[in-house]
Amino acid sequence: xxxxxxxxxxxxxxxxxxxxxxxxxxxxxxxxxxxxxxxxxxxxxxxxxxxxxxxxxxxxxxxxxxxxxxxxxxxxxxxxxxxxxxxxxxxxxxxxxxxxxxxxxxxxxxxxxxxxxxxxxxxxxxxxxxxxxxxxxxxxxxxxxxxxxxxxxxxxxxxxxxxxxxxxxxxxxxxxxxxxxxxxxxxxxxxxxxxxxxxxxxxxxxxxxxxxxxxxxxxxxxxxxxxxxxxxxxxxxxxxxxxxxxxxxxxxxxxxxxxxxxxxxxxxxxxxxxxxxxxxxxxxxxxxxxxxxxxxxxxxxxxxxxxxxxxxxxxxxxxxxxxxxxxxxxxxxxxxxxxxxxxxxxxxxxxxxxxxxxxxxxxxxxxxxxxxxxxxxxxxxxxxxxxxxxxxxxxxxxxxxxxxxxxxxxxxxxxxxxxxxxxxxxxxxxxxxxxxxxxxxxxxxxxxxxxxxxxxxxxxxxxxxxxxxxxxxxxxxxxxxxxxxxxxxxxxxxxxxxxxxxxxxxxxxxxxxxxxxxxxxxxxxxxxxxxxxxxxxxxxxxxxxxxxxxxxxxxxxxxxxxxxxxxxxxxxxxxxxxxxxxxxxxxxxxxxxxxxxxxxxxxxxxxxxxxxxxxxxxxxxxxxxxxxxxxxxxxxxxxxxxxxxxxxxxxxxxxxxxxxxxxxxxxxxxxxxxxxxxxxxxxxxxxxxxxxxxxxxxxxxxxxxxxxxxxxxxxxxxxxxxxxxxxxxxxxxxxxxxxxxxxxxxxxxxxxxxxxxxxxxxxxxxxxxxxxxxxxxxxxxxxxxxxxxxxxxxxxxxxxxxxxxxxxxxxxxxxxxxxxxxxxxxxxxxxxxxxxxxxxxxxxxxxxxxxxxxx
Numbered sequence: 069x070x071x072x073x074x075x076x077x078x079x080x081x082x083x084x085x086x087x088x089x090x091x092x093x094x095x096x097x098x099x100x101x102x103x104x105x106x107x108x109x110x111x112x113x114x115x116x117x118x119x120x121x122x123x124x125x126x127x128x129x130x131x132x133x134x135x136x137x138x139x140x141x142x143x144x145x146x147x148x149x150x151x152x153x154x155x156x157x158x159x160x161x162x163x164x165x166x167x168x169x170x171x172x173x174x175x176x177x178x179x180x181x182x183x184x185x186x187x188x189x190x191x192x193x194x195x196x197x198x199x200x201x202x203x204x205x206x207x208x209x210x211x212x213x214x215x216x217x218x219x220x221x222x223x224x225x226x227x228x229x230x231x232x233x234x235x236x237x238x239x240x241x242x243x244x245x246x247x248x249x250x251x252x253x254x255x256x257x258x259x260x261x262x263x264x265x266x267x268x269x270x271x272x273x274x275x276x277x278x279x280x281x282x283x284x285x286x287x288x289x290x291x292x293x294x295x296x297x298x299x300x301x302x303x304x305x306x307x308x309x310x311x312x313x314x315x316x317x318x319x320x321x322x323x324x325x326x327x328x329x330x331x332x333x334x335x336x337x338x339x340x341x342x343x344x345x346x347x348x349x350x351x352x353x354x355x356x357x358x359x360x361x362x363x364x365x366x367x368x369x370x371x372x373x374x375x376x377x378x379x380x381x382x383x384x385x386x387x388x389x390x391x392x393x394x395x396x397x398x399x400x401x402x403x404x405x406x407x408x409x410x411x412x413x414x415x416x417x418x419x420x421x422x423x424x425x426x427x428x429x430x431x432x433x434x435x436x437x438x439x440x441x442x443x444x445x446x447x448x449x450x451x452x453x454x455x456x457x458x459x460x461x462x463x464x465x466x467x468x469x470x471x472x473x474x475x476x477x478x479x480x481x482x483x484x485x486x487x488x489x490x491x492x493x494x495x496x497x498x499x500x501x502x503x504x505x506x507x508x509x510x511x512x513x514x515x516x517x518x519x520x521x522x523x524x525x526x527x528x529x530x531x532x533x534x535x536x537x538x539x540x541x542x543x544x545x546x547x548x549x550x551x552x553x554x555x556x557x558x559x560x561x562x563x564x565x566x567x568x569x570x571x572x573x574x575x576x577x578x579x580x581x582x583x584x585x586x587x588x589x590x591x592x593x594x595x596x597x598x599x600x601x602x603x604x605x606x607x608x609x610x611x612x613x614x615x616x617x618x619x620x621x622x623x624x625x626x627x628x629x630x631x632x633x634x635x636x637x638x639x640x641x642x643x644x645x646x647x648x649x650x651x652x653x654x655x656x657x658x659x660x661x662x663x664x665x666x667x668x669x670x671x672x673x674x675x676x677x678x679x680x681x682x683x684x685x686x687x688x689x690x691x692x693x694x695x696x697x698x699x700x701x702x703x704x705x706x707x708x709x710x711x712x713x714x715x716x717x718x719x720x721x722x723x724x725x726x727x728x729x730x731x732x733x734x735x736x737x738x739x740x741x742x743x744x745x746x747x748x749x750x751x752x753x754x755x756x757x758x759x760x761x762x763x764x765x766x767x768x769x770x771x772x773x774x775x776x777x778x779x780x781x782x783x784x785x786x787x788x789x790x791x792x793x794x795x796x797x798x799x800x801x802x803x804x805x806x807x808x809x810x811x812x813x814x815x816x817x818x819x820x821x822x823x824x825x826x827x828x829x830x831x832x833x834x835x836x837x838x839x840x841x842x843x844x845x846x847x848x849x850x851x852x853x854x855x856x857x858x859x860x861x862x863x864x865x866x867x868x869x870x871x872x873x874x875x876x877x878x879x880x881x882x883x884x885x886x887x888x889x890x891x892x893x894x895x896x897x898x899x900x901x902x903x904x905x906x907x908x909x910x911x912x913x914x915x916x917x918x919x920x921x922x923x
Contacts, residue, residue, distance in 0.1 A: 073119055077112050078173050084108035089141070089315065098307040102138040109134070109145055112173065114208040120166040123159060125152035127209030129217075132178075135203040138307075141314040142321075145170075146178040146200065150213055153183060176320075184217045188224055195233045202271055227276040228380050235373070238268055249362035250510045252355075252498065256309050257322040261362030263306045265369050266299065272376050290375045294442065295368055302361045309358070312336070326837065329354055342561060352498045359496025359507060367441060367480050374434035394422060401426070402433035409443040413451055416440055416483060417460035420474040424467035432477075440481050447486035458579045461487060465545045472517045479509060490556050490571050497559050505642040505890070508558045515551045518636035519544070533655060534635055537628050546585055549575070550592035550633055569594040591626060592633050599634040603653040604887045605857070605896045608660065609710035611672050612849070617657065618664040627665060631658045642890050648744035649774045649791060676706055682714035683721065690722050697721050699728050703781040711777050711883065715741050716789065720749050727751075729783075733816040737805040745774060745793035746801070748808060752816055754786040759881050760822055760871035765815055766792055767868045769808075776884035825869040825920070839892060841921035843914045845904070853882060854904050856897040860921040862888055869920040870895070877903045877913050 088108065092101040110130075117128050129135070132146035139145065155163060163181060170177045182190065191198040201221055206214040242260045245251060249261030257263045270280065279285040282303075286296040312332050313321045324332065329351035338350040387395040393408050393415045394401055401423060403409070409416050419436065423429055432440075451457055464474050478484035485492030494508035506514060521527040522538035538544065553575065557567035572593040576586035598620065606613045621627040634654060639646050668674075680701075687697060700721055709717065723736040733752040740747045750762060759778060766773055775791040794804070841860040848855055858870065867886065874881060879901040887894045903909040 073115070074169060074172050077115060077169075081108060081112055081173060081175075085141075092311065096308070098304060098311045101311055102140065102307065105141065106134065106137055106139040109139055109175065110207055112175075113145075113147070113170070116166060116169050116173075117208050120162050120169075122162055122166070122209075123152075125210055125213055126150065127211070127214045128207045129209075129214060130205045130207050131200040131203060133203075135200070135205040137205060140310055140320075142176075142317075142319050143314075144176045144178045144320075147180075147207070148187070148201075148204065149179060149181045150187070150209070150217060151181065151183050152210075152213055155181070184213070184220060187217060188220060191221065192224070195230075195237065198230065199234070199271055202274055225275055230275045231272055231377065231380050234268055234272060238265070248510070249366050250359055250496070250507045252505060252507075253323055253325045254358065254362070255323050256306050256313070256358070259362070261364075261366040261369070263303070263310065265365055266303050266306075269369060269372050269376075272373075276376060276380055278376065278379060285372070290379075291368070291372060292438070292442070295371075295438070298364060299368055302365050305357070305361050308336075324355070324358065326351075327835075348559065349498075355498050355507075356496040363480060363482075363496070367437070371434045371437050371441070374437075378434070390422060390426075394419060396426075396429060397433055399428075399430040400433040401429050401431075401436060403436050403439055406435070406439065409439050409446070413443070413446045414454065414456045414460065416443065416447065417457055417464070417487070420478060420483075421460050421463050421467070423477075424464060424470035424474050427469050437481065440483065444482050444486050447483065452487060453578070455580075457487075462545070462579055465548050471548065472513070472520055475513055475516060479513065485509075488552070488556075488575075491552070493560075494556060494558055499558070505644075506640070508555055511640050512552060512555055514640035515554065515633075515636045516548050518639050519547050519551055519632065522632060522636070531635065534632055537632060541625075541628055541632070543585070546589055547592070547629060547632060550589045550596070550629070551636065553589070553593045554596040554633065554637065565594050565597060588626065588629060592629055595620070595630060596633055596637060599630050599654065599657065600638060600650075603657040604650065604885060605894070607711075607883065607898060608653070608656055609707070611675070614657075614660045614664055618661045621661065621665070624662060624665055627658065627661055644890050647774070647793070648740070648742040652742045672706060672710060676709045679709050679712075679714045679717060683717040686715065686718035687721060690718075692722065692725060696725050700724055703728075703783050703785070704779070704787075705782070707882075708779050708787070711779070712789070713741070716747070719747075720751075720787065720789070723749060724751055733813050735809045735812045735816075737808050739801060740791055742791075745791050746805065746808070748790045748792060748812070750786065750788045750790075750812070750816070752786055754780050754784050755819065756878070757819075757822055757875045758786055758788070758816075759884075760868065760875045761816065761819075762788065762790065762812070763868040763871040764823065764825075765812055766790070767865050770794060770864070772888065773867055773884075773886050774888075775886060776881075778881045778883060780880075822872055822875065825872050826865050829864065841918055843917045843921070845910065845914055848898075853898050853900050856899050856917075857894070858897075858917065858921060859892070859894050862891050862893045866893060866921070867895070870897075870917065873913070873916050873920050874899065876916070877901065877909065879903060879913070 085105070085108070088101055088104040091104070092098070113128060127150040129148040129150050130137075130146070131148050133139070133143060134146050149163060149166075151159075167177065167179055170179075187197075187201060191201055201217075204214070204218065204221075241258060241264065245255060245259045247260060249259060251259060255262060269285075270282075273279040273285055273290070278290060279288050282291070282296040282299050285291050286293050291299070309324065309332065310322060312335050313324070313328065316328055316331055316335070321328075330349060333350035333354035336354065338353045340350050341348050383398040385397060387397045387402070387404075389395045389404075390401070393404055393412060395404055396402070401419060403415075403419075405411070412418075419432070419440070423432075464478075465471060467474070475484060478487075479495070482492075485495050491509065491512075494512075497508040499506075499508060499511070519538075522531060522534045523544055525535075528535040541547075550572070553568050553572040555564060555568065556571055557564040560567055569590055572590050573586065576589055581589070599617075602608075602613065602617050608614065618627075621630060631654065635651075638650065684697065688694075712720075719738065720736075724734060727734050731753060733750065735751075736749045738747050739745075750758075752758070759776070763773065771792040771794045773790055773792050777789045779787045779789075781787055839859065839861050842858065844857040845854055847853070860866065871881075874897075879899050882898040882900070884898075885896045887896070903913060
């Protein structure tokens, strides 16, 4: 009989589930699916309960989400078995059999067995239990016992303590998810702006006896009917996504990870548009919808929490007038009249100006935020062309403090996007370039934030050189304007630098900015990528490169502004992208260009003499004989001295002083002077495949090569220098230095055939968004060398794969700039070799390189 019941109920659950899912796939109504699944489980639980033969004074209670009356396809079924008194042995055996049956049915049951007294005791001790009981629902059993629980629970509820506990819990949860609804792989249930935030509102309202639904919240005046409708729409959207995630994964899954975004988008009927580099994936449309919804929930959540808090913790409400439109109430800025923004639309910008001028103000009152939210549609073409509003917007950017807080709050309330329509287009827009980890709007605000930090003494230790330059740069606000526009044209299907330039010109003209101010902003927007490209992809030892860059920037003001924007921009892409090596390249380019702009013509001879003199001064500190450098330096050409810093020259000269012609490999290691990574110098009679062997060694040791300088002396020795890094080397760098010097020496002495390159495991992000690899091989301007540029998904062993191909074609490598941008590599090599003069071999080389770059 027991097995018959189990099979019967299991079959019923399966049939119901198939029917419910089929109906959802046909009509796309998530609420109907959640309700139908819950009803199916209710019926099965009632049958199992009846068969269990429990004593009369017991009840089966749904709690948590199941108690709320919703059941997602793979969510737990949380139940409370409520007893009148502790169970005797017979009742305990029946309870064990009941729970076992529920698990046998395939239900993921989260169960507790308690008396009413135990429920109240546990609720008092644990906010999670207290919250789950808040949504308790009788499934079957004795109603009187359930009602006793409800009455005693309600009487014991301390709404103020519950509010404080849930707010703390929410802050901790938000911190866990980086305090942003704009994570690229959000959790639709737990992330800020997600389902859990909506549930918190209803929990708090219910605990306070204010309301138990969005409609009743509106009836009680805590939100408007429009807000209630918006919240219901956003809640439905998140439920829809969560249902689809569960069905797609075949298990409980609440994260919109990269792997599933496209599949979920397609089930919603979203499709990719465009092609090639201008394609917008279906997943991008999905995520932009998600971010808009999460942004709205975040804002309405703030308004509602303030309203509920005001009900639970009444203040004196004394208003201190600021002007005819605003007053300060309990530390918040509030509108004097409900129709302030309707009567005076310009006050929608004025309120942010006032907040920057009064940093002691904690924020906006809920009434003010609500009015802003509802009147934002008044920001139209007429509003934007009003000189008063234009002046207000510039005052926000020119404020001494509070700029970032104001811009972020303006973005959250959709004021910024209304005032700058092109900014609105990039709100929530994904960037699948494998190195940006923020949406476009959040990246832009992050860049403005980075710029602001250059002005703050408390952050001067982070970027001392930038802080020094910013301190001497007038009109900081021009840099903030450039930051706002530098990526504003992303996703429009063209060169965003050129398109953004047009937007910047229009903004500057509309806001009455002077000719010089406009020219600087427009220059920065158009060339915001140029400095990083020159520093990371061109040969900074070439005077012509520096001269060309100096002609582009024209003067120190433009150079300084571009440098500051470049640093802020790279820092605003991802914590993984910035490193000390990139910082040094940019600073070197800045200083060399500044010398040219100061009237010092670029001269290889002067630079060579300066570096040699500085290196000699360092060598004297080592106590070496005055002529200790001569034997080595006679074997080195100008290119060596121009490509190495004086400290590198002195270090290598000292290391090779008495080992110049030993014929044995010399490997020396030190902490890199830039403050990050290790510098490795290799000196050995030149041999084929040397670069590939060294790359293979570092690959096997999980070191990343950031930079490589390859040089062959006049007497046939290779003198190669590598900048490498590894995640944990700082903890035991002395041991690692000794290991590298010993192992790499042994490897180079025991020369053997190169091992076949393997294809290391790709990251999940790279697997989901594979790059089309590219190879560009062209002669440099002098026709002396070739520049080889490659772009591909990053993976372990990639550089070794490239090196083995170059070795096979006997290509000589002079420099390598290894630029890793998150999950993307953009490497540039300066090469020569006989094969490059043969068109057929050059074509075959490019083909083989593309094959090596493939995933």
